[in-house]
Amino acid sequence: MAFNVTIRQSGRQFQVEADEPVLTAAIRQGIGLPYGCKNGACGSCKGSVISGEIEQRTHSSSALANDEKTRGMALFCCATAKSDLEIDVREVSGVGDMAVRKLPCRVNALERVADDVVVLKLQLPASERLQYLAGQYIEFLLKDGKRRSYSMASPPHHEGPLELHIRHMPGGVFTDHVFGAMKERDILRFEGPLGTFFLREDSDKPIVLLASGTGFAPIKAIIEHAIHTGITRPMTLYWGARSKKDIYLASLAEKWVADLPNFRFVPVLSEPTEADAWSGRTGFVHRAVIEDLPDLSNHQVYACGAPVMVESAHRDFSAHHGLPAEEFFADSFTSAADLVNAV
Structure with missing residues (x-):
């Protein structure tokens, strides 16, 4: 079963499947809703449910407080639809033009720039180029099905490898691997580009x-x-x-x-x-x-x-x-x- 979601301000509509987070459906259909972590921790995707019923799943209390819930607020990264919805949320133009893809990559270089920071450079296949907005991130697809998110430090016009800055989080499965076992030429897989953090170029403000x-x-x-x-x-x-x-x-x-x-x-x-x-x-x-x-x-x-x-x-x-x-x-x-x- 699928439900219709209408964005109040623009009137744009998209469909969300049962048990599918509203944000996931929007990304899948090229609708630019604001978001960051996608796991209920940051609050970037917060908006209002004007009409309809949702189920709000597990999230950080700092991202969505109880009093906000009572006012009809929701985190769309972890809210699923139980009926057709009308929502009020700020749309983000530009991100819908960037196709989200899953790609393989090879570790090109690992450079320790601080005791707990590595600059990781990733080489894409020769036939591939990732289009993205400066400020967006990718998610590594790990073998256990988990994901780890890292922002791209290289700008979109850069012709060389993708550059990421990774801080060691002791006990973290992925960063322990990066700092302990990862080596050049290792193969990784990621999905991207993701996120709505990028420079708004239509402004002249400092x-x-x-x-x-x-x-x-x-x-x-x-x-x-x-x-x-x-x-x-x-x-x-x-x-x-x-x-x-x-x-x-x-x-x-x-x-x-x-x-x-x-x-x-x-x-x-x-x-x-x-x-x-x-x-x-x-x-x-x-x-x-x-x-x-x-x-x-x-x-x-x-x-x-x-x-x-x-x-x-x-x-x-x-x-x-x-x-x-x-x-x-x-x-x-x-x-x-x-x-x-x-x-």
Whole structure:
């Protein structure tokens, strides 16, 4: 059995099968709904159910609170239809033009750039090219049926291998393998491109790029795409990490500063060591943005990294510093651990 889903604002319709998440059906049919993690942890796909009945499956309580449920809100990545639906959710143009595909790839290179970060480069078959938007991600298809998501750090125009930045999560099946057993020429399979985190090029607003840890990866792709396409909007990169070594490509960011008159780079350390001899900014990275830009009403913000950083930035920027809700774009790097407090 299939049900019809109507998006209130545009009137667009698509069909969802019984027991199929609404978001999955939308992606399958090229409908651009906002999303990030696809597992109920980040809240990016949140919207309202105007009419009809859904079943809301397991999700993080921080992504969808009980009071939001009572107001008719839903996470469409883990909501299934029990009837025809009318929903109210912001559509994302552009992503529907990118075909989601399953592809094999070969490990081209593994470069350790920090104690716990590897730059992984993937070579596609000679006859294949992945079309994607800078900022999107792929999902590795593991042998046990599980998936692991990583953003592409290389921009779409790049002719060489796909570049990913992978942080070691001790005890994590995939990252333990990457850091312990993976070698060049290994074969992997992935699905992509996925996600709605990408640069909105129809705006002329100054851009704030906010990264924590390896959240720098999709931010790097966005910056390099902007450079390639000649975008001249002012850009400021705030990159937060624990210590100096965790800003693992600082030299690249400093090169952008030297080459681009409209580009600023602000590294922020939360736990600098004595060996760092750090005289730069410290504390929470999103607080550094607020210190520099107390009025964000005429900016766009692109935030990527740890869920606590993304959530804090979204809350504080919108509630206290004038950022319009529709000008905050985020990719929250969630993991299975983020579903511990699931409901």
